[in-house]
Amino acid sequence: LILAITLPIGGCLPRRVADHEQWAPEERIILTFSHVVAEHTPKGLAARKFADLVHERTGGRVEVQVFPNGQLVGDGEAEIRALREGRVDMIAPSTGKLAELFPEWQVFDLPYVFADHDAVVQAMEGAIGERLFKVLRRRGLMGLTMWDNGFKQMTSAVRPLIHPEDFAGQRFRVQPSRVLVEQFRLLGATGLTIGFDETYRALEVGQVDGQENTPSNIYSKKFHEVQRYMTLSNHGYLGYVVIVDADRWRNLDEEVREVLTWALEEATRWNRENAGRLNAEDLERIRASGHVEIHEQTPEERAEWAEALRPVFDSFLTTVDDAELKLALEELK
Numbered sequence: 202l203i204l205a206i207t208l209p210i211g212g213c214l215p216r217r218v219a220d221h222e223q224w225a226p227e228e229r230i231i232l233t234f235s236h237v238v239a240e241h242t243p244k245g246l247a248a249r250k251f252a253d254l255v256h257e258r259t260g261g262r263v264e265v266q267v268f269p270n271g272q273l274v275g276d277g278e279a280e281i282r283a284l285r286e287g288r289v290d291m292i293a294p295s296t297g298k299l300a301e302l303f304p305e306w307q308v309f310d311l312p313y314v315f316a317d318h319d320a321v322v323q324a325m326e327g328a329i330g331e332r333l334f335k336v337l338r339r340r341g342l343m344g345l346t347m348w349d350n351g352f353k354q355m356t357s358a359v360r361p362l363i364h365p366e367d368f369a370g371q372r373f374r375v376q377p378s379r380v381l382v383e384q385f386r387l388l389g390a391t392g393l394t395i396g397f398d399e400t401y402r403a404l405e406v407g408q409v410d411g412q413e414n415t416p417s418n419i420y421s422k423k424f425h426e427v428q429r430y431m432t433l434s435n436h437g438y439l440g441y442v443v444i445v446d447a448d449r450w451r452n453l454d455e456e457v458r459e460v461l462t463w464a465l466e467e468a469t470r471w472n473r474e475n476a477g478r479l480n481a482e483d484l485e486r487i488r489a490s491g492h493v494e495i496h497e498q499t500p501e502e503r504a505e506w507a508e509a510l511r512p513v514f515d516s517f518l519t520t521v522d523d524a525e526l527k528l529a530l531e532e533l534k
């Protein structure tokens with residue numbers, strides 16, 4: 202059966218006025234939003250959803266331009282500096298990327314502290330999140346919401362990571378977070394800080410033997426293609442803070458801020474409902490690729506890893522000055 206479909210030729214149709222063309226240039230507001238991951242990921246899709254909702258709700262008057270893969274202003278400290286200098290309007294770094302400037306945020310990098318996703322949300326929305334957002338405010342930044350990616354899994358090119366001693370002598374790529382460096386040190390390995398975008402190459406050439414990340418980040422950046430073993434360890438959380446410069450935020454019209462806030466709430470809801478599914482789908486894609494041997498950590502192995510990593514919590518606590526935050530953290534123990 203052959204279906205003959207006659208497609209109209211675009212050029213012959215009356216041209217539809219694009220939404221934004223109904224606004225005078227001086228009425229339009231363009232906000233740039235930079236992030237470092239691929240588009241088909243929990244963060245990439247949440248940013249897209251946010252931008253689409255803002256466009257729809259304002260009829261194109263306010264446009265959020267999303268730049269994925271670190272292409273606009275890079276990663277880590279460079280991204281935060283660009284926000285401060287006004288070269289980008291919104292960013293959504295992982296909490297590990299905030300660690301250099303705001304070490305308190307490393308709480309979300311602590312291994313085996315959050316039993317599951319509910320425990321993370323409770324911390325985000327309770328006293329811990331409240332204190333951490335204040336830390337940003339003291340330096341002129343404003344956290345608007347937190348987005349999920351999910352729990353990290355370990356990979357290695359060298360050997361299966363079943364017991365803590367299997368880490369001995371290996372080098373792992375980490376985000377710029379001392380907690381993560383300490384995590385690998387306690388396992389007898391070395392953590393090397395490497396940008397997200399350089400990680401594939403570092404694994405490929407053997408600068409590092411392994412890395413930790415969520416299935417969506419591993420799959421979208423093809424890390425599994427240059428690794429041999431993967432352990433489903435769910436040992437640490439990876440999440441994001443959507444941040445703006447506080448002064449620039451205050452300078453926006455109130456009605457614009459309201460639309461942005463509403464759209465962010467919707468995008469956050471979408472993100473939290475879909476991040477788990479996106480990671481589960483990418484884990485299946487990694488499995489189907491046949492590149493890595495996947496080991497599912499048993500409860501006994503989890504207890505062994507958690508025991509070896511327990512000291513990270515205490516050494517992190519000694520670095521926290523904020524008394525209220527310290528108190529709230531004690532409850533996580």
Ligand code: LMR
Nearest residue numbers: 237238295376397414418
């Ligand atoms: C990483 O560098 O591994 C992550 O921060 C990337 C991301 O933003 O998910």
